[in-house]
Amino acid sequence: MANHKSALKRIRQTEKRTERNRYYRTRLKNIVKAVRGAIDEGNKEEAAAALKVANQQIHKFVSKGILKKETASRKISRLHQAVNAI
Secondary structure, eight states: OOOSHHHHHHHHHHHHHHHHHHHHHHHHHHHHHHHHHHHHHTOHHHHHHHHHHHHHHHHHHHHHTSSOHHHHHHHHHHHHHHHHTO
């Protein structure tokens, strides 16, 4: 265990950030899973609606610094391609 005040603070900060990042990673997986589920069912309207929500949320994660811009762009592009292929 750390003995310095600054090291103890860094441990607290790391725990907070880890918890926050875990929340956003889970949200991202669930958002993508919703779109993929609608695609698998072949329901284009539902997939398009889920894609719209996914697009908004993923861009929100970029603005919060959770995802890099290129990563978000790639994810959204692949989801768009999959929805358009229905």
